[in-house]
Amino acid sequence: MVKNGYYIFLWMLALQVFASRLQAQENYEIRRIDFVGNKTLEKSYLMDKMATDEVSYLDKVFSKDEPTLFNRDLMEIEMERLRKVFQGEGFVDVKIKLDPPKVNDQKKTVHLLFVIEEGEPYTIDSVLFRFSGPGVSFNNDSLAKAKMKELKLLEGERFRDESLKEDLSVVRNIFLDLGYAYAQVDYELGLKTDRHSTSITYVVSPGPVCVLGETRLVGNKKISAKFIEKQVIYKEGDRYDKSVLDKTREDLYHLRLFRIVSVLPQKEYATLKNPIPVTLYVEEAPRVNTKFGVGYGTEDKFRTFADFTYLGFLGTARRINIYAKHSALEPYYFSFKWTQPKLFNKKGSISINPFLGINSEPGYETRTYGINLPLTYEFDNSLNSTLTYYYEKVEQRIEAGDTEVPDPEDEEYLYNKSGIQYSSVYSTAKPKFSPEQGVNISLGVKLNGYVFGGDFSYVRLWSDFRTYQKIGDCVLALRLMEGGIYSSDASGFIPVEDRFYSGGSNSIRGWSRSELGPKRESGTPMGGKSILEANIELRYPLFRRVNGVAFFESGNVWEKAFHYRLNELAYAVGGGLRIETPIGPVRFDVGVPLWNEKRSAQFFLSVGQAF
Structure with a gap:
């Protein structure tokens, strides 16, 4: 009896210690939250659905965010919230529990681990339509075949509450587009618990056809x-x-x-x-819009611009735009642009765009004035194309000892350019400033000289493919760029501003701007007629508005036309930081060449993603 009483005493003592331990955890800061068993839903998605948030030490220091405090009642609410999230995703039998928190009494923080058993999800076994109302007569099969592809919840798909809401809207819009202005749509589910499946029957009340x-x-x-x-x-x-x-x-x-x-x-x-x-x-909208901006980057140094737009010119949709810019790369650039939208049809527009400016690149300096006449056609929100006629007068400052130009004894070289350029862009990349998903494909061809006149005849082609894929909290970004120039002239001369250059903040970041590729005897970049670049970048969150990146890149430029040598590619690796702002991410990158005699790191400060 005494022995039993001793065990009871120890059990009560242990229970008291454990209870006091739990009590001590109350109001501890939640430093980290993890999930195990969530095979279908990612941590970032689950965290968005929770009221509780994990706040790291860096978050506290730099963003001044107040941490969430541990509370057992709050955890019960969070587990119920997570349960509803999984049930809304088709996991009706989900089980969720919270492991004993990992406690740091010294720092007064806890690390939470939610253990999830998803169970078997409910899937769709059939999708049907039923119509109600006087005089309603529809062919159920024909409607299903014609419109089924627009639905997300098709046979064999996992049931999701959000998808059902979207599909209800899709079905209703089908009838609104057919003239049934008062159409109403509801649904019925036919659950089969033994097979973990359900049918969906859309109950449609079309109402009268309207005008x-x-x-x-x-x-x-x-x-x-x-x-x-x-x-x-x-x-x-x-x-x-x-x-x-x-x-x-x-x-x-x-x-x-x-x-x-x-x-x-x-x-x-x-x-x-x-x-x-x-x-x-x-x-x-206001008829007059004026924008000013200033900034700094490692390549263009101090930069500033002014942008003036007048809408509704002459009382229609015509607009005029005046743009001026200054930077180290463009000491000055002025542009006037008159645009007539809805040319021929509602998707076309044409512009008249005279301009003048100076380009001061590492490999050349030119003064240019001319005019562009772009004709743009927007096929849809993802695809647009532009055909441009251009005429330019260019003055190139010749570097001493430069043998590329026909008369290297002159200090300046003057030439005319005239031709057409066609470019097309297909983009589903979103969001705009920092894409997380989708693709961006741009293709272009420039035909200079030939029947259009000008001092040189050549064809310049290029393509740029970019893709973005969200993986958990990270974004994997890939880019492949290729270009080539063919000259029909005996001299083979290509104007310096149309040659390809590699290296820089938006290129291969182990080299400074235009540094990668052919060089003159003086060591300045000469540019080339062929280019190949490949970039892979992993973007991952650090805390709040600060993200990190790691990248691996390769590329090169060759003097000959359409000449690519994979064994001559240069490689670079590096990383950087991104700080999100309303105008896009502020970017700091460090790139280091690999397997190359040039080993010095390059540092870049700019705005916007590298690609």
Whole structure:
């Protein structure tokens, strides 16, 4: 009996010590949060769904963020929140527990570990449509085949709450585009717990087929109603079509004349009003926009610019732009640009762009004035192409002893350039300043001389492929660039500003600007007719608005046209920091050459990602 009482005493003592230990953890700072067993949902996604956050020591010091304090009741709430997140992702039977926290009594911090058993997810076994309402008659199979590809929750896919919400909107929009302005869509799930699957039945109440009524314009002050009405792509009496209304709003907004554009059908669900009048509301943007900027970079040193734009020139969508810039690389650059949008159709535009400036690069200095006539066509939000006719008069300052130019005895070399340039860009990369996903592909060809005149005849081609992939909290960015120049002249001379150069903050970062590639006897960059560059960069978060990067790069430039030698590639490795700002990331990079007699590191300070 005494022995049993002794064990009871020890058990109660241990329980008291453990309880006091847990009590001591209350109000300790949560320094780190980890998950184990989350095979499907990444840590970054789960952290976004939680109220609790991990705050590192650096976060506290540099961002002044207040750490989350440990609390057992709060942890119960967080586990319930995580449970709902997984159930919303199709893991209905998920189990979540919190391991005993790792405690640092000296620093008064805790490290949390959530243990997750996802279980088998529910998948979609069928997608059906059911229609209700008087006079409704649809071919279920034909509708499914025509529109099924637009849905995210298809047969065999894992069930997700967010995808279901999006698919409800997709189904409703299908009917709104077919004229059913009052269409309503609901859903029914047919759960099969024994097979961990469910069916989805979309219950559609289309309502009557409607037409568009009169459009009333509201909000315009300086821009004429007649001009705005010409941009509307529907007319009174047309069948109701939501996509057409959205396209009208998008086209008007892209004119850059308006700060706000709304195309609002005036529906009345109680009476099912038909025809449906439309209110077109606009809020005009300021006619005059002026921007100024200053900055500093290791390559262009102190830089500044001024940008003046006047919208609605001569009362239409025409605009004029005056731009001026100064930096070490461009001591001065002035440009005037007149743009006529919606040329031929709503996707085309043409500009007249006279300019003059000085380029002061490591390998050359030129003074140029001329004119560009670009014709741009925007196929969609991802793809656009530009065909430009250009004429330039160039004055090149000749370096002593330079044998490339026809008359090396002169101090200056004058020549004319005339030709066309075609470029096309396809981009799904988002977000704009620091892409985390998508691709960016640009292709271009420049035809100088030949039937267009000019002092030299040559063809310049280039391509640039970039891809971005988010991996957990990190972003893997890849770039491959290739170019070549073919000359039809006996001399083979290519103007210095059109040659390829490698090395620098946006190129191979183990070399300074234009340093990688052919050199003159004086040691200055000569440029070449062939280029090949490859970059791989891993971007990862450090704390708050500060990110780190690690990169590996290779490339080179060759004098001959379309001449690439993989065994002559130069390599560099390095890392850097990114500080997120409203104008893009401020960037600091350090690059070091590999397997090369040149071993000095290069340092770069700039704005924006390297690619």
